[in-house]
Amino acid sequence: MARIGIFGAGYVGLVTGACFADLGHEVVVRDVLPERIERLQAGEMPIFEPGLDEVLERSRDRISFTLDVREAVDGAEFLYVAVGTPPTVSGDADLSAVWTVVDELPDDVQGRPLVVMKSTVPVGTGARVRARLDARGLGNVGYVSNPEFTAEGTAVRDFLEPDRIVIGAFDEADGAAVEQLHAGIDAPVVRADVSSAELIKLAANAFLVTRISFINEIANVCELVGADVTRVAEGVGLDKRLGPHFLRAGLGWGGSCFPKDSLALKQLAANSGYHFQLLNAVIEVNELQKRRVVQKLQQRLGSLRGRTIAVLGLAFKPNTDDMREAPSRVIAHRLIAEGAEVRAWDPVARPVDLEGVEICDSILAAVRDADAAVIVTEWPELRELTTPEVREAMARPLIIDGRNFLDPGVVVAAGFEYEGIGRPTLATPGGVNGNPQPEPDRELQS
Ligand code: UGA
Numbered sequence: 001m002a003r004i005g006i007f008g009a010g011y012v013g014l015v016t017g018a019c020f021a022d023l024g025h026e027v028v029v030r031d032v033l034p035e036r037i038e039r040l041q042a043g044e045m046p047i048f049e050p051g052l053d054e055v056l057e058r059s060r061d062r063i064s065f066t067l068d069v070r071e072a073v074d075g076a077e078f079l080y081v082a083v084g085t086p087p088t089v090s091g092d093a094d095l096s097a098v099w100t101v102v103d104e105l106p107d108d109v110q111g112r113p114l115v116v117m118k119s120t121v122p123v124g125t126g127a128r129v130r131a132r133l134d135a136r137g138l139g140n141v142g143y144v145s146n147p148e149f150t151a152e153g154t155a156v157r158d159f160l161e162p163d164r165i166v167i168g169a170f171d172e173a174d175g176a177a178v179e180q181l182h183a184g185i186d187a188p189v190v191r192a193d194v195s196s197a198e199l200i201k202l203a204a205n206a207f208l209v210t211r212i213s214f215i216n217e218i219a220n221v222c223e224l225v226g227a228d229v230t231r232v233a234e235g236v237g238l239d240k241r242l243g244p245h246f247l248r249a250g251l252g253w254g255g256s257c258f259p260k261d262s263l264a265l266k267q268l269a270a271n272s273g274y275h276f277q278l279l280n281a282v283i284e285v286n287e288l289q290k291r292r293v294v295q296k297l298q299q300r301l302g303s304l305r306g307r308t309i310a311v312l313g314l315a316f317k318p319n320t321d322d323m324r325e326a327p328s329r330v331i332a333h334r335l336i337a338e339g340a341e342v343r344a345w346d347p348v349a350r351p352v353d354l355e356g357v358e359i360c361d362s363i364l365a366a367v368r369d370a371d372a373a374v375i376v377t378e379w380p381e382l383r384e385l386t387t388p389e390v391r392e393a394m395a396r397p398l399i400i401d402g403r404n405f406l407d408p409g410v411v412v413a414a415g416f417e418y419e420g421i422g423r424p425t426l427a428t429p430g431g432v433n434g435n436p437q438p439e440p441d442r443e444l445q446s
Helices: 011-022 034-041 052-058 069-073 096-104 125-135 155-160 172-181 194-225 229-237 258-271 277-301 327-337 363-367 380-384 388-393 408-413
Strands: 003-007 026-030 063-066 078-081 114-117 142-145 165-169 189-192 308-312 341-345 357-360 372-375 398-401 417-419
Touching: 003 011, 003 069, 011 026, 011 052, 011 063, 011 078, 011 155, 026 069, 034 063, 052 155, 063 069, 078 096, 078 172, 096 125, 114 125, 114 172, 125 142, 125 194, 142 172, 142 194, 165 172, 165 194, 172 189, 189 194, 194 229, 194 258, 194 277, 258 277, 277 327, 277 372, 277 398, 277 417, 308 327, 308 363, 327 341, 341 363, 357 363, 363 388, 398 408, 408 417
Parallel strands: 003 026, 003 078, 026 063, 078 114, 114 142, 165 189, 308 341, 308 372, 341 357, 372 398, 398 417
Antiparallel strands: 142 165
16 A cells, blocks of 8 residues: 645545545545644535545545655655646646745655656646756656546545546656556546646536537527527437537536636647647637526516526536536626626525625525526425426516526426426416527516
């Protein structure tokens, strides 16, 4: 069993650390945030990630947390880098936290520890880290790229039962050592040079967002021609060459990875002299997709000035409290800019920076007197949205389903107006739900 130091106690570092400890390795997780380390030492979990608590509990005697670099480095054969690489103003990845880790390695590191890059970094970072280590006289420290492919909410399973393990190394033996570290995980291993491993990560995320933006554009075409994108996606996805995944149309992708990584690849290509046309379009489609919800509301309600809109779900996807680049941010701010009053509900996310948005404790409180409710995140709780209480509480029982989460027939039968993304509208029992006519503008009326 190996000894592993992990730099960064965020989502990636904690999942990586806990899972390696679960595999039987000795792990020391180091972070610079005293409060975070104190909480971890006290047995508290600073992030919401299903299953992580249990894994940590199981391996508590093999994992420790520290602020001290030495503690993480001493005796470690692997030094995993799992720090944040957020976008800079230019859209490039900010590698300052990565450089801090490299520069903080003690000058007298003994043996051949391997710096293993888990953070998502631009292609070429490995070569730069190698050069920096060499310049410091740390030629004995190896470097390996081992990108992560875990998704929030399923990170533990994704780590322990991955589709593949990607390992890019300058030195054959270093790559083999990282492969050996994963013994106990049953998955194909892709061994590559460092640049290719770095690009695999960015290309995989770019391909996933391309699929989502593609199906979102198909959804927009569906709305014009009267087709149903959920059926189209099903029919397309059953082609084995295409597969069913990441074909859920909706109001766009967000999160801590897709927006950042797609932008980073776009800028990486541009910095290398290549205009990545397709990726540019994929990103732009996503920007516009979030705004379509606002247009749908305007088509139904006319001006949104003075209207109350319930935003249901804030996190960028269910089973996480992560609000980074969540589509709910853009939607809430656009609604406020249009003069609407915005009430929001989320079972977990409690953002403190959504100015002007009233955060409600229950779905019922959020929809009370609302002119419409928008499903932004498909939390399971929303399956039960179309109750008589909700219908009666709303000023107008209109549901815009930004995730095609509900069954339109059931919603309409329960007495609600319903509009999804790329789905034909259905007639409501009490009137016509399709081709909606805008209501007269409230402001103009008064
Ligand atoms: C994503 C990737 O799925 C992981 O493989 C990758 O390792 C990770 O980024 C990363 O780079 O660290 P994550 O951001 O946690 O994981 O979330 P996803 O479940 O992929 O969802 C991302 C966004 O896409 C969400 O806003 C979701 O609502 C949206 N989405 C996803 C769709 O709109 N349609 C789909 O069909 C799938």
